[in-house]
Amino acid sequence: MGQYIAPLRDMQFVLHELLNVSDELKQLPKYADIDADIINQVLEEGARFTSEILFPLNHVGDREGCTLDTATHEVTPPTGFKEAYEQYVAAGWPALAADPEYGGQGLPTVVQTVFLEMLNSANQAWTMYPGLSHGAYECLLKHGTDEQKSLYLPKLVSGEWTGTMCLTEAHSGTDLGLLRTRAEPQGDGSYKITGNKIFISAGEHNMSHNIVHLVLARLPDAPAGTHGISLFLVPKFLPKEDGTPGERNPIFCGALEEKMGIHGNATCQMNIDGARGWLIGEPNKGLNAMFVMMNAARLGVGVQSLGLTEVAYQNALIYAKDRLQMRSLSGPKATDKPADPIIVHPDVRRMLLTARAYAEGGRAFSAYVALQIDRELNHPDEKVRQEAADEVALLTPIIKAFLTDNGWISTSEAMQVYGGHGFIAEWGMEQYVRDSRINMIYEGTNTIQSLDLLGRKILQDNGVKLRKLGEKIRSYVEENGLDESLSEFITPLADLAAKVEKLTVEIGMKAMRNPDEVGAAAVPYLRVVGHLIYAYLFTRMAKIALDKRAEDERFYTAKLATARFYFARLLPETAMLIRQARAGSDSLMALDAELF
Amino acid sequence: MGQYIAPLRDMQFVLHELLNVSDELKQLPKYADIDADIINQVLEEGARFTSEILFPLNHVGDREGCTLDTATHEVTPPTGFKEAYEQYVAAGWPALAADPEYGGQGLPTVVQTVFLEMLNSANQAWTMYPGLSHGAYECLLKHGTDEQKSLYLPKLVSGEWTGTMCLTEAHSGTDLGLLRTRAEPQGDGSYKITGNKIFISAGEHNMSHNIVHLVLARLPDAPAGTHGISLFLVPKFLPKEDGTPGERNPIFCGALEEKMGIHGNATCQMNIDGARGWLIGEPNKGLNAMFVMMNAARLGVGVQSLGLTEVAYQNALIYAKDRLQMRSLSGPKATDKPADPIIVHPDVRRMLLTARAYAEGGRAFSAYVALQIDRELNHPDEKVRQEAADEVALLTPIIKAFLTDNGWISTSEAMQVYGGHGFIAEWGMEQYVRDSRINMIYEGTNTIQSLDLLGRKILQDNGVKLRKLGEKIRSYVEENGLDESLSEFITPLADLAAKVEKLTVEIGMKAMRNPDEVGAAAVPYLRVVGHLIYAYLFTRMAKIALDKRAEDERFYTAKLATARFYFARLLPETAMLIRQARAGSDSLMALDAELF
Structure with a gap:
């Protein structure tokens, strides 16, 4: 059933080498004491927990998937999930990046994110149970009342x-403006919430003592559309005065979805039947409050796929070294064996290196x-905070x-490396493919992400945020432009940066005449910018790697080979993407819908 | 649960319009009587059968999947599969493209292939039960003894x-030279076969009265490797003298594989425990005999994915017209509704048109x-037969x-068009994705196909076959080069043809110095040539479409729009692929396997 060993050396x-986090964190008072030793210790513990338990x-x-008892509305997750969660809580993992004021351990987001990769490599479906707790914590921390905070945050932090x-x-779905769930004020500060939700990940389970649902709903007098949506806190059990779970609130799982992957997670249809809830933040500003959570979730979803990429790579690599099949085209390599291990074949290496390069790029x-x-939230200088916030956005x-x-x-x-065995459940590879598929859809489909990037974050902003990124890259190029050993990387990087600039202006001009040009270009455009960042x-x-090669010959040689592979075989995708992004909307929009 | 309506108009x-099959078939004596009416009638019947029954x-x-009774070794396919097969046999479909001498209906391969698309759109897992019967028929027809032919062919033809x-x-798997199944001659013309096979599609089931297994095995004195493999006919039930199934032959299903998709098909581990078999063709030339079957199977696998592409497109299109979500960026379109149907969004159209263009291209x-x-097998002129054979190869x-x-x-x-609903089993879209995944693996992985193309079919042949294809395209370009209305297509087509020629020479030169260059270039190279054919x-x-537009405005307008989309948005992939194919083997092979 394969293996997972956290890639600690690369993490x-x-x-420490690429980002110099300890130096960076020293500038943030909250994290000034977090040094490399502490970080490494946490990650080593995390590696053990994820490999051995999850x-x-x-x-x-x-x-196994999950089972719903329709009489009691109770959901039982797969064997071992509950026990693993108990160990997770006992070890204090939910508190990792939370504020010490609420019982947190006060580690930075950057460490939490690396740990999140491990969790998802080990078990994405399991990780989704605690996966939204941190987002709920952040949302309440920012928008909750003092009472809400003191009641809920310690429980979320402890897990x-x-x-x-x-x-x-x-x-x-995408169009939240259409939602119908209603919230009626009860005169006591609470609201009566009624409606039906679908696709609620970890919506019901027995792993934690209570579930804090953050629910979008409409107030009676709310305007139509997205400006009439409010956010409510709806606990599964109403907390008693002493903070322990009390009366069951009528927010029930009506059915579990049968789905392509993440079978271990309970994807619930939730029936909210007059449940008690409390407003979070201001009336009709629910989307704003929710976006705190959504942004964290979007980073988290990216890291889910990073985790799957890494674990799929690791297993495909083991198989490629073990499996004997055919001789190398350039002559037998394992002459003592009936055939060569398939890692001798160039196309097997192409498949492996694709996953490896995307894992290393995604991790960085x-x-x-x-x-x-971390800088956005904690830097003492407001200007730095704003710049970081812009870059994060x-x-x-x-x-x-x-x-x-x-x-x-x-x-x-990675699955293809296994040939026919890749398609067989027993080998575990096809699960990674199925699990990864949801990540392109939820928390805003990838089309929505691309429209957010190109439409909102770039064009509505007149390209200011993008230019800052471009300047960062350009100054790196200038600093290193005379280093001949780097020119194989610097030249295509500088070339792509210039192309992105030109492409952005071109699409911006077209979009002024026809807004559909944004929609036509957005998906390939996002991937071009993604490649620019990876190339950087x-x-x-x-x-x-070049500078430090002598210090750790094996590691840096491999790092350099992966970088070269990335430039030779993955970066050329931009040649296609730029053409697609420039192709315009006509070829998409010309045909009447009824002629399709 | 969606719909499937065979795309008869496009077929x-x-x-009739693109290939003028009736004229072409008139040149083949065997099919001289097959006219457009007969073909259309067959396809209309096929459309009904596949939509209504399969x-x-x-x-x-x-x-449901399949179930194995481990006591009796019997496999039960899903509900309704057996009954549908009975209807299929009763309607004479297995005989469609078989020789009338053995009870066939004598229709050409081209009609069979179009029908095969329908079968696979409707139900790939079901279609795989009879899927290899025609290949077994062709293999026996070409390599069987008269006795084998008269005993087996009528039964295969009738279904x-x-x-x-x-x-x-x-x-x-890929390396058949390693296989170990043994065949010992019994002195009576039969052989005793012993060994274990895996991944045998439709290896055991109760849908037909007997199963004719074609088994690769080694004779006692066989040389090692692929030159020591022979092909045997091993029936599930030994036929009695009257041709009815008799004694059970010990070739049993030991287990069913749990797999990512095609759950309706029984993928069997077969234990062959001293089963009786008969040699097909010459000793140690089993791979040659098998290749007749394999080539038919490879065309069939391509058509499996064509079928899935079509049915996924059809359903995504219905959803995109129904589902209301967000307003068009260029202003509301369905002002009487709470949101616009998502087909107004450019990126939804990109997804739809991708599937549509690949369906139409694949069909052609x-x-x-x-x-x-059909020309290879039946043209009276040997030169024409050889040319056709070369092109097919x-x-x-x-x-x-x-x-x-x-x-x-x-x-x-197509699944992505559905957003979250695409991931839910109930909507049926995720099944198409899972089912389609095996097609990239079996009957020779796509890497193996690309090596077969670039290594064997092109470089070992000094590019002769490829040049003939190039000449066909070039003469079309010259004939139509002055037609201005076509220049938007002709110009990129001619450009790509020239690039393929250059690319082939370049890889050929590099491959002479280092055979790994073939393996490094093959996968992107195959896709470049695929795009050249689609562009043509x-x-x-x-x-x-341009010529006949007035005759059927709706159909030809859509055809033209799809072609324009293909050139604008899919053909640009060649810009990436050519760079990848030229990137060489260094970035793949430089790293020692142990440093991965």
Whole structure:
């Protein structure tokens, strides 16, 4: 059933060599004491927990799925899930990146994000149970009343209670403006919530003592559309005065969805039948409050696919070294064996390196963004905070869409390495492909991410945020432009940066005449910018590898080879993407819908 | 649960307008009487059968799967599968393209291929039960003794018996030279076969009265490797003298594989425990005999993905017209509704048109190849037969790999149109994605196809076959080069043809120095040639559409729009692929396997 070993060396490379997190964190008073030793210790513990406790439950979770008792509305997750959660809570993992004021351990987002990769490599479906708790915590921390905070935050931080995000309704997915769930004020500060939600991940289960549902609903006098949506806190059990779970609130799982993957997670239809809830933040401003949670969730979804990419790669690599089949085209390599291990074949290496490069690129990118989040939230200088916030806003849709598309590509390539065995459940590879597929859809489809990037974050902003990123890259190019050993990376990086600039202006001009041009260009455009970022990060990583090669010959040689593979075989996708992004809307919009 | 309606209008367009099959068939004495009316009548019957009988069983087949009774070794397919097969046999479908001498209806391969698309759109897992019967028929027709032919062919043709292909063993998949199943001569003309096979599609079931297994095995004195493999006919029940099934032969299903998709088909581990078998063709030339079957199977696998592409497109289209979500960026379109149907959004159209263009391209391409097979087998002029055979040999790996890669892309895009609902089993879309995944693997992985194309069919042949294809395209370009209305298609077509020529020479030169260059270039190279063929076929289709537009405004307008979309949005993939194919083997091979 395969293996998972957390790639600690590469994680440490990203944190300490690429990003110098300890130096960066010293600038943030809250994290000034967090040094490399502490971080490494946490990650080593995390590696043990995820490999030993969570990974062995991944396949059984897929095979068993969850069960709903329709009489009691209770959902039982797969064998071992509850016990693993108890160990997770006992070890204090839910508190990792939470505020010490509420019982948290006060580690930065960047460390949490690296740990999140491990969790998802080991078991995405399981990780989704506590997955939204941290988002609910952040949402309440920012928008909750003092009473809400003191009642709910310690429970979320300890992991005794978990959180969910109840947005989607059958007729209202991408378009939240259409949602119908109603909230009637009860005169005592509470609201009576009624409606039906679908696709609620971890919507019901017995792993935690209570579930804190954050529910979008409409007040009686709310305006139509997205400006009439409010956010409510609806606990599964109404907390008693002493903070323990009391009366059952009528928010029930009506059915579990049968789905392509993440079978171990309970994807619930939730019937909210006059449940008691409390407003979070201001009336009709629910989407604003929810977006705190949504942005964290989008980073999290990208990291889900990063995790799957890594674990799929690791297993495909083992198989490629073990499996004997055919001789190398350039002459037998394992002459003592009846055939060569398939890793001798160039196309098997192409498949492996695709997954490997996307794992390494995704790891660097997600840690980079997570560190910017830490700066956004904690830097003493407001200007720095704002710059970091702008960069996070720009990069969040890319993290979500680029990493999840790449996860789909990578898990499929890794599965292909196995030939026919890849299609067989027993080997575990096809589960990674199925699990990864949802990541391109939920928390805003990848099309929505691309529209958010190109429409909102770039064009509505007159390209200011993007230009800042471009300047960062350009100054790196200038600093290193004379380093001949780097020119194989710097030249294509500079070339792509210039092309992105030109492409953005071109689409912007077209979009002024016809807004459909944004929709026509957005998906390939997002991937172009994703590649620009990876090209930048791989160049920086290659430079470190070149500089430090003698210190750890094996690691840096491999790092350099992966960077070269990325530039030779993955970056050329931009030649296609730029053509597609420039192709315009005519070829999409010309045909009348009824002639399709 | 969706719908399937056979795209008869487009099938007729391909057969009668693009390929002029009736004229072509008139040159083949065997098919001189087959006119458009007969063909259309067959396809209309096929459309009814597949939509009404097979399609309703597709989802239930996926949910139920097959069951093995380990005591009796009997396999029960999903509910309704056996009854549907009885109707299929009663209607004479197995005989469609078989020789009248053995009870066949004598229709050409090109018609059979179009019908095969319908079968696979309706139910790929079901279609795989009779799927290998025709290949077994062709293999026996060409390599069987008279006795074998008279005993087995009528039963295969009537559909009373079905066929399988028993190649793979646990340690021997791509590398058949490693296989271990043994065949000992018994002195009476029969052999005793012993061994274990895996991944045997439709290896055991109760749908037909007997199963004719074609089994690869080694004779006692056989040389090692692929030159020591012989092909045997091993019936499930030994036929009695009167031709009815007699004694049970010990070739049993030991287990059913749990797999990602095609759950309705019984993928069997077969234990062959001293079963009686008879040699087909010459000793140690089993692979030659098997290749007759394999080539038919490779065309068939391409058409499986074509079928899935079409049905996924049809359903995504219905959803995109029904589902209301958000307003068009260029202003509300359905002002009487709470939101616009999602088909107004450019990126939804991109997803739909991707599947549509790959369906239309794949339909034209597979019918084109099938017609060449008819010419290869039946043209009175040997030179024409040889030319057709060469083209079929060149195009078969492309059909297999290009159509199945495109099927994976298309079903995934079609699923994405549904947003979250696409991930839910009930909607049926995720099944198409899962089912399509196997097509990239079996009958030779797509990597193997690409090596067959570039290594064997092109480089070992000094590019002769490819040049002939190039000449066909060049002469079309010259004939139509002055037609300004076509220049939007002709210009990129001519450009790509020139690039393919150059690319081929370049890879050939590099391969002479280092054979790994073939393996490094093959996969992207195959897709480039696939696109060249689609560009050629879409140009020809666009020309017809332009010429005949007034005759059927709606159909030809849509055809033209699809062709334009193909050139604008899918053909640009070649810009990436050519760079990848030229990137060379260094970035793949540089890293020592142990440093991965």
